[in-house]
Structure formats: structure tokens, C-alpha cells
Amino acid sequence: MRIGVKGFQGARLTQARAARGMTQTALAKASGISCPSISKWERGEQMPEFAALEKVAEALSLPTTWFLQPLPDYGNGTYFFRSNSSLAAAGRAIARTRLEWLHELSLCIQEWIAWPELTLPKPLERSDALGLTDSEIEALAMQCRELWRLGTGPIEDVIKAVEAAGVITTREALGYMKMDGVSRWFERDGRPYMFISADKTSAVRNRFDVAHELGHILMHAGLTQEDEEQHHNELERQAHLFASAFLMPAESVAGALNYPTLDTLLTLKKKWKVSIGALIMRAKSLDLIDDAYSTRLWKNYSARGWRKGEPLDDTLEAEKPFLMPRAVKMLLDQGGFSKPVFMDTTGFTATDIERLCSLPEGFMSNQPAKIIELNAPVFRKGANSPAPSTQGKVLQLNQHKK
Structure with a gap:
């Protein structure tokens, strides 16, 4: 009687699928292992044989030993x-x-x-x-x-x-x-x-x-x-x-955000490294502009095509951990x-x-x-x-x- 890989952790398989964004059906197609088998493994009703586990591990780009580690709390x-x-x-x-x-x-x-x-x-x-x-x-x-x-x-x-x-x-x-x-x-x-x-x-x-x-x-x-x-x-x-x-601390940006133009906001974006959209919303939240002026800014913002991408987006370097x-x-x-x-x-x-x-x-x-x-x-x-x-x-x- 075949009992499969002893110590296999079904919860690890479920987690690995989530990490790769794969459904059981997608994993079955990628690995050649049936969907019912994968479902039984995850529920702990059955343990995979080593050859089958190797196929699943390869499809998920993980070592077979990964599935022997208990899922942490x-x-x-x-x-x-x-x-x-x-x-x-x-x-x-x-x-x-x-x-x-x-x-x-x-x-x-x-x-x-x-x-x-x-x-x-x-x-x-x-x-x-x-x-x-x-x-x-x-x-x-x-x-x-x-x-x-x-x-x-x-x-x-x-x-x-x-x-x-x-x-x-x-x-x-x-x-x-x-x-x-x-x-x-x-x-x-x-x-x-x-x-x-x-x-x-x-x-x-x-x-x-x-x-x-x-x-x-x-x-x-x-x-x-x-x-x-x-x-x-x-x-x-x-x-x-x-x-x-x-x-954008209020005490530092309030003066510059008092009824600004879009060109002013572009200058502030370079200095504060925040989006022009965020600057408009900050000005509104601080009551530095009224509803009518906010609407006007957003209309001009859209007219310039900035909703698809603002100036400087392709020049400011992303920060990294x-x-x-x-x-x-x-x-x-x-x-x-x-x-x-x-x-x-x-x-x-x-x-x-x-x-x-x-x-x-x-x-x-x-x-x-x-x-x-x-x-x-x-x-x-x-x-x-x-x-x-x-x-x-x-x-x-x-x-x-x-």
C-alpha cells in the first residue's frame, strides 16, 4: 500500500498556490496532477507520492522540502x-x-x-x-x-x-x-x-x-x-x-497651497516628492481652496492628460528597502x-x-x-x-x- 510522502503539509500547498496566484485548476493544468488529488492533499485526506509532489513543486517553483515544513502560526x-x-x-x-x-x-x-x-x-x-x-x-x-x-x-x-x-x-x-x-x-x-x-x-x-x-x-x-x-x-x-x-506638514505647505496653479503644484511635486493629485487633495483638506477651485484644478489636470501619468513620474527614482x-x-x-x-x-x-x-x-x-x-x-x-x-x-x- 502506498502512503505517500510522510510529513507532507497540505496547508503549505494551499499557501504556495496563493503566493503564485494559482487556483487548484490552474495548478492541475501546469503540473499534470488531477484537481481532485490536489484538493485531497490540501485537505489532508491523502499524501502525494514523491513523483507527483515533484511535479507540483516544479509548477510552483518551490523545492519539495518546502511542503514538509509546518505552516507557522x-x-x-x-x-x-x-x-x-x-x-x-x-x-x-x-x-x-x-x-x-x-x-x-x-x-x-x-x-x-x-x-x-x-x-x-x-x-x-x-x-x-x-x-x-x-x-x-x-x-x-x-x-x-x-x-x-x-x-x-x-x-x-x-x-x-x-x-x-x-x-x-x-x-x-x-x-x-x-x-x-x-x-x-x-x-x-x-x-x-x-x-x-x-x-x-x-x-x-x-x-x-x-x-x-x-x-x-x-x-x-x-x-x-x-x-x-x-x-x-x-x-x-x-x-x-x-x-x-x-x-506634507500643514505648517510647511499651507502658504504654497493657498490657491495654487498647476505649474505651482508641479514645482511643489519636485520639492516634496508627492503627486500633484495628492497636493490638490491636501490643499482641499486644509481648506486652502474651495470646492469650485478644486473642481477647476481637477478639470485642468485632466485636460493636460495627467490622470494617465504626471510630469516627473518617469524621472524621480523609486525608493527601495x-x-x-x-x-x-x-x-x-x-x-x-x-x-x-x-x-x-x-x-x-x-x-x-x-x-x-x-x-x-x-x-x-x-x-x-x-x-x-x-x-x-x-x-x-x-x-x-x-x-x-x-x-x-x-x-x-x-x-x-x-
């Missing part, structure tokens, strides 16, 4: 999506799973690398979050700036500011233009994580997405998934206002890991590590690695490492200097 944190309401469920499932994989990879890296200490305003309790006023949101945005010593001017690099405060981020293209991002706190390490879609070509819109997710992290951590679903539109509005206030790629390079350079050992230790493929860690395509598969220069790390005892040269010590990742 991700906790009960709430997922906040910055996405168009018409986004297909598949797009959300991909982003959610990629965020979970980022967390898994981060936990593995934390065996040897110490992330920056969290430096965030205290997250709000549920009762406070549901009763937030606009003035309180404006104040929270300024509190965050003051805590991070960002001043009241334009923020040079929003992702670096967020990561220097201990938020782990990734930026990756999904193939869904309507997906902007997703974030949540994970109880396992008591740290927030952020996924930002790289499908947009506009760097300024990506900056706004990061600030928007930061708003969710600070304001809505105490809310449940049911709260998110019930109050989705209001929570999105609050996160949008936080992002506007964080990127630095914590994850620096950590991987540090482990390869100073931690005694080879690329094959690192992949075997984490369980992820070269492509998934490259995408989750914002590394160049082919970085994990090409030898030798081009390693960045880092200052001497600070060591502390207590971690387990398969790499002999690490001596069981933790590397202290240098924080970005603001």
Missing part, C-alpha cells in the same frame, strides 16, 4: 490593504502571502541579525482608533516626524525613515496594478511588516503608499479583521489623511554563509529570496556574490548558526543614519 494580527476596492481576491491573497513569507524569512534572519530597535509612537488602542478625529491624525503624523527627527520639510527617503524605525518592508511587483500595499503587526516578534507593490511606475505614489501603510500600523494595530471589513472606507480615509499630513538586502549581504560576507547554505537554511528559493529581500535578479544564483562594505558589527552570544565561522553570534545590523 502567524497570529491574529489584522491585515490592512491599500488597494482599489475592485481588486480581485487573488491579488490580495498574493500580497498577504508574500507578507507572511517576508515575516518568515525575517524570523530566520533574526537568528543571526539584530534588526533596529522599534522607534514608533505608541500604537492606539481599539477604542481610541475607532474614535480618531482629523486633528488627532494630524497631530500623530507630526509626533512621528518629531520622534524620528525629520523636521517639517520634505522627507528624503520614506522607506529608509520607516525601516530605520524598525519596520520591515519589501517592495515587489505582483502584476496587479490596483494593488498598492498591505501591512500588519506580527505577534511573534512584536514588529510591523509592510508590503509595497512595485507595479506602479510612479515613485511618488509608492512613497504615499508607504506613508499610508505607516498610518495603518500606528493607528489601527488594535483593530480586528472584522473592524477592518466593517469600517474599511473610513480606515482608508484616515490612513490617507495620515500619509498626507506625514509627507535596505534592511533585508543589507542583512542577507552581511550574512554572506561576515556571517560565514554561502548562498546555497543560506537558501537551504531558510527554505526559500533563490528567486523568492531576491524578490522578498529586494536583491538584484540573479544575485542568489550567481557566484561569487558582490558584497557591500559594512562597518564592523557588534556581536552578542546566544543564536544558533549552521555556519561554523559565525561562532553562534548575532550580527548587529547598522541602522540608517537620519
Whole structure:
């Protein structure tokens, strides 16, 4: 009697399909394994034979050993999506799973690398979050700036500011233009994580997405998934206002946004690195322009064809995460890991590590690695490492200097 691969985890197969955006039918077609068999594997009613598992693993671009790893307990944190309401469920499932994989990879890296200490305003309790006023949101945005010593001017690099405060981020293209991002706190390490879609070509819109997710992290951590679903539109509005206030402090932009022209807004876009559309909405939210003037600006905005793409969108460079790629390079350079050992230790493929860690395509598969220069790390005892040269010590990742 054939009993299949012992230790197979059906939940891992379900998750892997979600990460690749594949239905059971699509996976069956790609692998040559029947849809009923795949369904039984996922439900735990049957275990695949090795040859069949190899076909499925190949179709999903994952090693067969991936499906022997138990699915971690991700906790009960709430997922906040910055996405168009018409986004297909598949797009959300991909982003959610990629965020979970980022967390898994981060936990593995934390065996040897110490992330920056969290430096965030205290997250709000549920009762406070549901009763937030606009003035309180404006104040929270300024509190965050003051805590991070960002001043009241334009923020040079929003992702670096967020990561220097201990938020782990990734930026990756999904193939869904309507997906902007997703974030949540994970109880396992008591740290927030952020996924930002790289499908947009506009760097300024990506900056706004990061600030928007930061708003969710600070304001809505105490809310449940049911709260998110019930109050989705209001929570999105609050996160949008936080992002506007964080990127464009009222005291600094008010003078320039008092009945501006589109050419004035274009100049401000270059300075503040936010979209012209966001500047118009900021001016309206601060009551610096009335409804009639706002409508006039939007009509002229459309007449210039800017709804399809604004000036400077193709010249401003997109910001990229630095914590994850620096950590991987540090482990390869100073931690005694080879690329094959690192992949075997984490369980992820070269492509998934490259995408989750914002590394160049082919970085994990090409030898030798081009390693960045880092200052001497600070060591502390207590971690387990398969790499002999690490001596069981933790590397202290240098924080970005603001």
C-alpha cells in the first residue's frame, strides 16, 4: 500500500498556490496532477507520492522540502490593504502571502541579525482608533516626524525613515496594478511588516503608499479583521489623511497651497516628492481652496492628460528597502554563509529570496556574490548558526543614519 510522502503539509500547498496566484485548476493544468488529488492533499485526506509532489513543486517553483515544513502560526494580527476596492481576491491573497513569507524569512534572519530597535509612537488602542478625529491624525503624523527627527520639510527617503524605525518592508511587483500595499503587526516578534507593490511606475505614489501603510500600523494595530471589513472606507480615509499630513506638514505647505496653479503644484511635486493629485487633495483638506477651485484644478489636470501619468513620474527614482538586502549581504560576507547554505537554511528559493529581500535578479544564483562594505558589527552570544565561522553570534545590523 502506498502512503505517500510522510510529513507532507497540505496547508503549505494551499499557501504556495496563493503566493503564485494559482487556483487548484490552474495548478492541475501546469503540473499534470488531477484537481481532485490536489484538493485531497490540501485537505489532508491523502499524501502525494514523491513523483507527483515533484511535479507540483516544479509548477510552483518551490523545492519539495518546502511542503514538509509546518505552516507557522502567524497570529491574529489584522491585515490592512491599500488597494482599489475592485481588486480581485487573488491579488490580495498574493500580497498577504508574500507578507507572511517576508515575516518568515525575517524570523530566520533574526537568528543571526539584530534588526533596529522599534522607534514608533505608541500604537492606539481599539477604542481610541475607532474614535480618531482629523486633528488627532494630524497631530500623530507630526509626533512621528518629531520622534524620528525629520523636521517639517520634505522627507528624503520614506522607506529608509520607516525601516530605520524598525519596520520591515519589501517592495515587489505582483502584476496587479490596483494593488498598492498591505501591512500588519506580527505577534511573534512584536514588529510591523509592510508590503509595497512595485507595479506602479510612479515613485511618488509608492512613497504615499508607504506613508499610508505607516498610518495603518500606528493607528489601527488594535483593530480586528472584522473592524477592518466593517469600517474599511473610513480606515482608508484616515490612513490617507495620515500619509498626507506625514509627507506634507500643514505648517510647511499651507502658504504654497493657498490657491495654487498647476505649474505651482508641479514645482511643489519636485520639492516634496508627492503627486500633484495628492497636493490638490491636501490643499482641499486644509481648506486652502474651495470646492469650485478644486473642481477647476481637477478639470485642468485632466485636460493636460495627467490622470494617465504626471510630469516627473518617469524621472524621480523609486525608493527601495535596505534592511533585508543589507542583512542577507552581511550574512554572506561576515556571517560565514554561502548562498546555497543560506537558501537551504531558510527554505526559500533563490528567486523568492531576491524578490522578498529586494536583491538584484540573479544575485542568489550567481557566484561569487558582490558584497557591500559594512562597518564592523557588534556581536552578542546566544543564536544558533549552521555556519561554523559565525561562532553562534548575532550580527548587529547598522541602522540608517537620519
